[in-house]
Amino acid sequence: MKMQYIIERKRDGKELSRDEIEFLVRGIADGTIPDYQISAWAMAVYFQGMKQRETRDLALAMAYSGEVMDLSPVEGVKVDKHSTGGVGDKTTLVVIPLVAAAGVPVAKMSGRGLGHTGGTIDKFASIPGFKVEQDYQSFVNQVKEFKAAVVSQSDNLVPADKRLYAIRDVTATIDSIPLIASSVMSKKIASGAEGIVLDVKVGRGAFMKSYEKAHHLAQAMIDIGRGAGRQVVALLSNMDQPLGNAVGNALEVKEAMDTLKGQGPSDLEQLSLELAAQMIVLGEKAASIEEARDLARASLKSGLGWGRWQRIVAAQGGKLDYSRPSYGLPEAAIKEKITAGKRAYVERLDALEVGQAAMLLGAGRERLGDTIDHAVGIELFKKQGDLVEAGDTLALIHANDPVRLETARRVLLDAYHFSDKAAEKKPLIIETIS
């Protein structure tokens, strides 16, 4: 088989066979196909797309291109969640303890953030002492004991996706539904969970800017998961503005903890409870979604989820001081308010620009391998639909560098759009596909 014919066939809109896809994925993983041929093929897919069957074959071939996690020593139906990436999305931190407290095992392998969206591992890594790397045995033992563990995805998992993603990142081929769906699902399948809840973000701060594209992506991922014998549910949720009020790693950990104590922002609580409920159903600890919602809410209200958080953090070496308002998380040296110039309604708060402002402060990475500052970020005091009076604080910037602060301040100001009239609030959860 020759790679140039595979590229040619995809360029001409033909459907690739399973053998061709497996040849391609093997060559990506073992390095025998050079970057330039992989780039040409990815661009052909970008323009020509892939049929469902091809997308499924690509995802499965990538899932088995390296090690796969064996979760069979853990009893029960193992579940996982995945968000397609948003700004201020710390739901995983809230959801894991709630689901674990309901008795459903969550063996979570997560990634680091890239671009304007944050990564779950970066958030956990902002907890002093928290170990995001564990060997297989410790990881499995912790899931057995506490029903949850969170680790950084190992280098040996899905090597084909790792190389393909790095090439797509520099060849303008990230934004392709079959490539995104197969990339995400290859990692979920290799991570070993039997039930997967997907949170597909839609809007300004998301990969998918329109409902139609998000719906299409969700369907493609569900199809791959089912093809691999997994139960999959997808929520479509709004990402026009950031989720919750905190953007930036340590600030988001604090907000997640406040939420577990029942003192978090209502949008974050609502989405976390719904994701947790869907996971509890897949984990077979509730017979209906209504019963699962009651269980998740009870875990939150009774403090069971909060207690489970503390045990998970301690099990992974994290040292938090629960008697302090900052919980002993890293804090930035400079805090600067942004205030409103006049009375108006916030018509829109652009998630993409808020995410970019946080990245400029040092909270995120432009390139894989960049170092990040866990302490910096943004606290939002006013969001879409809020009425502000002249002099009201819109947001508080947490910075460690005055030059970065100034650039971020300008971007953040641009993120706020005002109007004389109250704008209608958009629903947070747009659709559930199960």
Ligand code: URA
């Ligand atoms: N996230 C992934 O893991 N892969 C993609 O292709 C896009 C987002």
